[in-house]
Amino acid sequence: MQNILVTGSSKGIGRAIAIALASDKTHLFIHGRDRDALAETEKLVKDKGSSCSQIVADISTTSGCEKIVKAVGEKSLSVLVNNAAIATVAPVEELTLDDWNRTIAVNITAPFILTQKFLPQMKKGSSIVNILSSAAKNAYTNWSSYCMSKFALRGFSETLREELRPRGIRVIAVYPRAVDTPIWDSVPGDWPREKMMKAEEVAKAVAFAVSCPPDVLIEDITLGNLAGTL
Numbered sequence: 001m002q003n004i005l006v007t008g009s010s011k012g013i014g015r016a017i018a019i020a021l022a023s024d025k026t027h028l029f030i031h032g033r034d035r036d037a038l039a040e041t042e043k044l045v046k047d048k049g050s051s052c053s054q055i056v057a058d059i060s061t062t063s064g065c066e067k068i069v070k071a072v073g074e075k076s077l078s079v080l081v082n083n084a085a086i087a088t089v090a091p092v093e094e095l096t097l098d099d100w101n102r103t104i105a106v107n108i109t110a111p112f113i114l115t116q117k118f119l120p121q122m123k124k125g126s127s128i129v130n131i132l133s134s135a136a137k138n139a140y141t142n143w144s145s146y147c148m149s150k151f152a153l154r155g156f157s158e159t160l161r162e163e164l165r166p167r168g169i170r171v172i173a174v175y176p177r178a179v180d181t182p183i184w185d186s187v188p189g190d191w192p193r194e195k196m197m198k199a200e201e202v203a204k205a206v207a208f209a210v211s212c213p214p215d216v217l218i219e220d221i222t223l224g225n226l227a228g229t230l
């Protein structure tokens with residue numbers, strides 16, 4: 001049985017990844033704060049034959065991250081997906097220090113804490129998947145806190161990869177452009193959501209990457225709509 005943790009799998013890309021990785025050979029640890037949405041993910045994951053544990057935890061705090069660590073316990077993870085993130089979109093003058101610090105906590109510190117805690121339990125052939133963004137490589141007006149966090153997580157991912165390659169643990173960095181998920185509900189402006197990629201496309205790429213034999217090098221995945229406009 002393969003144990004898999006997907007943070008932020010109550011909705012959006014995380015839910016799609018949890019479903020894509022679900023099978024009768026996997027136990028999915030799904031995570032988020034929204035209990036109703038998590039229950040829906042659990043149903044969808046179980047429909048694919050997977051067993052499942054829900055973890056309700058706010059990862060903007062260290063204690064929330066510790067709750068996840070406690071729920072997984074001593075089990076060895078074959079896949080850790082650091083997916084949960086927030087986007088506070090506003091001009092720099094309008095961002096509050098609280099927005100800035102929460103972005104750091106959820107988007108950078110939580111993946112660091114979870115990676116550090118679970119690494120000793122991860123074996124050769126396992127994978128850490130960090131969901132980054134095209135905002136880890138490009139600057140977008142009004143997205144300063146989000147870009148800051150994704151650029152930082154990219155630096156962490158690339159360094160971690162160098163440390164873990166000799167141990168046979170893959171670090172896969174995923175760089176999607178715009179994906180139609182609930183994250184866009186609170187982004188100001190009119191966005192052509194119907195033209196955005198679907199979360200399922202990102203999930204398919206992740207499922208392919210983690211299913212490759214351990215000696216296959218697969219490290220960066222860039223995804224977007226073919227026109228390259230979103």
Ligand SMILES: NC(=O)c1ccc[n+]([C@@H]2O[C@H](COP(=O)([O-])OP(=O)(O)OC[C@H]3O[C@@H](n4cnc5c(N)ncnc54)[C@H](OP(=O)(O)O)[C@@H]3O)[C@@H](O)[C@H]2O)c1
Pocket residue numbers: 007008009010011012013014031032033034035037057058059060082083084085086106131132133134175176177178179180181182183184
């Ligand atoms: N959508 C895009 O266009 C896009 C593009 C590139 C990269 N990404 C990246 O893809 C990943 C998933 O994004 P998404 O679009 O699927 O976002 P989403 O629909 O807003 O889902 C975000 C997930 O993260 C969880 N989450 C957020 N803050 C949390 C907190 N403090 N504690 C616990 N869980 C928390 C949410 O759980 P609850 O709601 O249950 O709290 C939810 O499950 C993120 O890393 C994002 O940066 C997204």
